[in-house]
Amino acid sequence: MGGESAADYVEDELRRIGVGDVTREPFEITVPLDKGGELSFVEDGERYALYGMWPNLVRTTTLPPAGYTGEMIYGGEGDWSDYNGRELDGRIVLLEFNTWSRWLQAASLGARAIVFVEPEQTTGSQGTAKYSTAPLDIPRFWIERKAGLRLRERLRRGPAQVVLKGRMDWQQQTAWNIWGKIPGSDPDLSSEAIIIESYYDGISVVPALAPSAEVAS
Numbered sequence: 001m002g003g004e005s006a007a008d009y010v011e012d013e014l015r016r017i018g019v020g021d022v023t024r025e026p027f028e029i030t031v032p033l034d035k036g037g038e039l040s041f042v043e044d045g046e047r048y049a050l051y052g053m054w055p056n057l058v059r060t061t062t063l064p065p066a067g068y069t070g071e072m073i074y075g076g077e078g079d080w081s082d083y084n085g086r087e088l089d090g091r092i093v094l095l096e097f098n099t100w101s102r103w104l105q106a107a108s109l110g111a112r113a114i115v116f117v118e119p120e121q122t123t124g125s126q127g128t129a130k131y132s133t134a135p136l137d138i139p140r141f142w143i144e145r146k147a148g149l150r151l152r153e154r155l156r157r158g159p160a161q162v163v164l165k166g167r168m169d170w171q172q173q174t175a176w177n178i179w180g181k182i183p184g185s186d187p188d189l190s191s192e193a194i195i196i197e198s199y200y201d202g203i204s205v206v207p208a209l210a211p212s213a214e215v216a217s
Contacts, residue, residue, distance in 0.1 A: 078102030117148030
């Protein structure tokens with residue numbers, strides 16, 4: 001797992017630079033683990049890999065084992081005007097990612113699930129707008145840009161019947177606190193301590209694709 005590799009690296013580096021009394025303490029943490037997602041067209045079987053988005057509170061992107069079969073449409077920027085004259089109840093909607101929380105408008109009109117196209121650039125604020133602090137049962141998925149553009153082009157020709165599959169489970173994983181001591185040189189301050197702290201875990205609105213860019217920087 002990436003978390004264990006990161007912990008190994010931090011511990012090894014602290015020892016390499018001469019930090020003393022390096023200690024590693026395990027603890028348990030509950031995290032959402034993406035077990036995989038897929039979208040396939042009923043007409044010809046064309047398939048696209050999907051990644052589950054961060055849960056709505058405790059509600060993950062899990063669908064029934066057989067998946068969900070329904071019509072998919074392209075919803076553009078997710079404005080109300082993008083849905084003029086269109087039925088959303090039970091449908092799957094493809095949206096551009098940089099649309100803030102307008103996916104909630106599709107959900108309010110009865111959409112069953114949302115798929116977001118990976119943008120060329122985005123912000124952390126856009127990411128946090130893609131999940132709710134209420135346990136809404138509206139699975140949301142991320143599709144990588146190249147595949148998303150192909151999917152968008154196909155849906156621009158009209159709605160299509162698709163099968164949507166996805167599973168994300170809450171699971172306990174082991175994480176580690178790692179610390180060490182660097183003794184000072186002033187005897188008058190020997191009873192005092194300065195604590196320097198940082199975190200090395202990674203988080204992403206798409207849990208399976210967490211580059212940990214914030215902590216790396």
